[in-house]
Amino acid sequence: MAPRRKPDTFLKFPILIGDIGGTNARFAILKDAFAEPKFFDNVETASFASIDAAIQECVLDQTSVQPKSAVLAIAGPIDGDELDLTNCPWVIRPKGMIADLGLEEVVVINDFEAQALAISAIGDGGRAEIGNGIHREGASRAVIGPGTGLGVAGLVRARNMWIPVAGEGGHIDIGPRTERDHAIWPHLATVGGRISGEQILSGRGLVNLYNAICKSAGKVSDCQTPAEVTRAAEAGADPQAKEAIELFSIYLGRIAGDIALVFIARGGVYIAGGIFKRLLPLVDHARMREAFEDKAPHTHLMSEIPLYVITEPQPALAGLTAFARSPRFFGLETTGRHWKA
Incomplete structure (x- = not known):
């Protein structure tokens, strides 16, 4: 059996993956580059005052795994340190997430960039x-x-x-x-x-x-x-x-x-x-x-x-997972969209 290729990700595992839409947010945790993601229940954005509260209650309080990194896809423009969603009152503050949720780094991309990542590998x-x-x-x-x-x-x-x-x-x-x-x-x-x-x-x-x-x-x-x-x-x-x-x-x-x-x-x-x-x-x-x-x-x-x-049930999460495992296969620009502790 051929040896497993060493993962080439620049992010630290475990990685929290999130697809944040106007109505619903979906989360998973990827423990390492070879593990299957652990999915959590869908979150209605209107039920929580902030993304931080949603992650704490619906993800971190439901698992013993503490993510070190997060890769989030959001429905809105990415400009500056406070990111507004187009059709949702949540404001994404990556520096605050690092300080309050125990993360070391956060990458944020557009939600349809994540969908685009997904269609690179979707088969029949x-x-x-x-x-x-x-x-x-x-x-x-x-x-x-x-x-x-x-x-x-x-x-x-x-x-x-x-x-x-x-x-x-x-x-x-x-x-x-x-x-x-x-x-x-x-x-x-x-x-x-x-x-x-x-x-x-x-x-x-x-x-x-x-x-x-x-x-x-x-x-x-x-x-x-x-x-x-x-x-x-x-x-x-x-x-x-x-x-x-x-x-x-x-x-x-x-x-x-x-x-x-x-x-x-x-x-x-x-x-x-x-x-x-x-x-x-x-x-x-x-x-x-x-x-x-x-x-x-x-x-x-x-x-x-x-x-x-x-018809893939969670295509954006699948795209983010593919990127987290092997970023060298994707020309995804992270300048201005990658925050570290």
């Missing part, structure tokens, strides 16, 4: 394909995820490393194309007078779309939450809810196709997040794939690009 067992494409193993990839907001990131291959490219692609404009779109668009709620992808392709965006469909039909909205819209569509009792799900998937296909063109993502575009996994049984795959490919004059190129739905 962790993804479901929509339509047919030609998967090219070393080619650029992209990930898009409807959730509390709409996250987007790219993953490019260079110098034998996967390099995640984060951004705010969820805030690109989305406009009407069909006659039906033009009937719905005037009723959509806007931000600053514009409709971004996130205004439709997120949890609140699904409700926004449903309300607009109801208004266009002169109907009263019966659903107030994404879960209610989904249940109404599943029950078949609300035609506006059913149409909202159908159009949500078509518009997601359109923007996923746009992102595919931005990155020339011949390795595939991956859809992340729990919202779309829940909607998947209600989606017309053929119509969504058609919307994805409808990018003249590049229809032929788009027909070759795979479109996947991530």
Whole structure:
């Protein structure tokens, strides 16, 4: 048996891994480079005043393992020593975490950088394909995820490393194309007078779309939450809810196709997040794939690009784990995002 390769991580084990979203936070501890991560129960961010309190009660108080390092993925920009989350009142203070939680160092990256790290290694067992494409193993990839907001990131291959490219692609404009779109668009709620992808392709965006469909039909909205819209569509009792799900998937296909063109993502575009996994049984795959490919004059190129739905239960944590074990395989910039005691 060949000897195990010496781990090349620059972080000290055990490592606390965290995926901090607008609504939920997920944590695990990696004891060493060869161990499987120990996962903890999901945390609702609204239930805790701070991330420090959540980590203390939901992780450290539940194990005898004391992490020396932390790698956190957050839904928000990383600038300075106090990091605000886009859709959550928590403020991440890495220096305070080091002082109060017994950590020696903290690395913080964007949440969709973590999703990008994850798609470097997700195989057939962790993804479901929509339509047919030609998967090219070393080619650029992209990930898009409807959730509390709409996250987007790219993953490019260079110098034998996967390099995640984060951004705010969820805030690109989305406009009407069909006659039906033009009937719905005037009723959509806007931000600053514009409709971004996130205004439709997120949890609140699904409700926004449903309300607009109801208004266009002169109907009263019966659903107030994404879960209610989904249940109404599943029950078949609300035609506006059913149409909202159908159009949500078509518009997601359109923007996923746009992102595919931005990155020339011949390795595939991956859809992340729990919202779309829940909607998947209600989606017309053929119509969504058609919307994805409808990018003249590049229809032929788009027909070759795979479109996947991530079915891996904890993809961001899987991506962070891969990075913590072997950072040399990833061109992840940590300057200004790595704090030490």
